[in-house]
Amino acid sequence: MEWLKIPLSEIKSATSGFDEAYYIGAGGYGRVYKAELDVLDIDNFSSTEGKCKDKLPKRRRTVAIKCIIDREDENSKQGFLTEIELLSSCKHPNIVSLLGFCTEARDMILVYEYAIKGSLSDYLGSTSKTIKLPWEKRLQICLDIAHGINYLHTHMEGKPRIIHRDIKSENILLDANLNAKVADFGLSKFHHTDQQPSTIYTKHIAGTEFYMDPEYLTSCKYKKESDVYSFGVVLFEILSGRLAYDSTYVGENEKGLAPIARRRFNEGTLKELIDPKMTEEDDEHLITVNRGPNQDSFEAFSRIAYQCLAETQAKRPTMEVVIKELNNALNLQVSQFVTKIAIFIFLSWSLLVNIVVVIINFLTKVHKYGCIYFVLPIFPISKNIVFEFGFIIYELITNSFLS
Secondary structure, X not given: OHHHEOOHHXXXXXXXXXXXXXXXXXXXXXXXXXXXXXXXXXXXXXXXXXXXXXHOOEEEEEEEEEEEOOOOOOHHHHHHHHHHHHHOOOOOOOEOOEEEEEOHHHOEEEEEEOOOOOEHHHHOOOOOOOOOOOHHHHHHHHHHHHHHHHHHHOOEOOEOEEEOOOOOHHHEEEOOOOOEEEOOXXXXXXXXXXXXXXOEEOOOOOOOHHHOOHHHHHHOEEOHHHHHHHHHHHHHHHHHOOOOOOHHHHHHOOOOHHHHHHHHHHHOOHHHHOOHHHHOOOOOOOOOOOOOOOHHHHHHHHHHHHHHOOOOHHHOOOHHHHHHHHHHHHHHXXXXXXXXXXXXXXXXXXXXXXXXXXXXXXXXXXXXXXXXOOOOOOOEOOOOHHHHHHHHHHHHHHHHHOO
């Protein structure tokens, strides 16, 4: 991991000594800064074996610099080391990339790729974020997260099986194209390649309250199915457009969204949770399209999300099954939308053609008599008017449908 080390002097130079102008956020772990930094070009090399660190490919890019607070309980140090060990072995489009770290002068600094759109939680229940996410995009975000979690749970050469232990919207980052990436591995546990998957027994409960597996809370047993439960909570957050601990939910049930979603699914009232922002009219478009789920897509999505929230670990689906069902929900949504658009275009085209035929027939009859005295007596019609008009109609059609 030596090849990921970044000198503290370079980080200080990039942030002007951690100036407030570069500060973008904070949490219980410490502070985060945004800066430009020369980092390892992880996309353009396959191995560091036998290579001098100074000769490894680098490129300048925008990064997120997390400065971790050194606490007395050693948890921060353990989380720091865990992130380095795990993320240095992970390479997947739906896992945030670790670009470097620094341990000089007792500092604990992690350098990640910068997710320009922030975290998923920023868009749930927020009035400050103006992006309205249609159902198709929400499903794609769900699939991105599912692929990332499935990658973590799967053993591959050079990468252990990883249980995240803190899946939540705040730990899902979005890039410029709203592609989702799983982040924050400070609480994660892993099985080395020579170990069989097993249950993790913990003395101290770790995670975020409203996303925690209920079986883990009572038995202290954490398995990959515990991540599936947390992901189920995120699925219902994405459907409802609100965070699991939104005051609306906590006021109804102290455990937040999960038990409410389960109850509404069983009662057949789950549709009441659908985010109304998906069906609001958009003033920027002349034609308003319903951006919420159709019935088939909604049912496919809600079934698998409900299964993820099963109260026992044994009844929850694997991430492979979750991915399959989410793909099905997306296909059902897209296929129906495409059908509706095709019908709309066909009907619009038919109507336009009929209007053109009527107008051309009218002008042809007028041309037959040499002038349109019964319409505009003072304007005789030239011989080429029909052809000129036809050319104008042709341009209107091609510009409208083919441009």
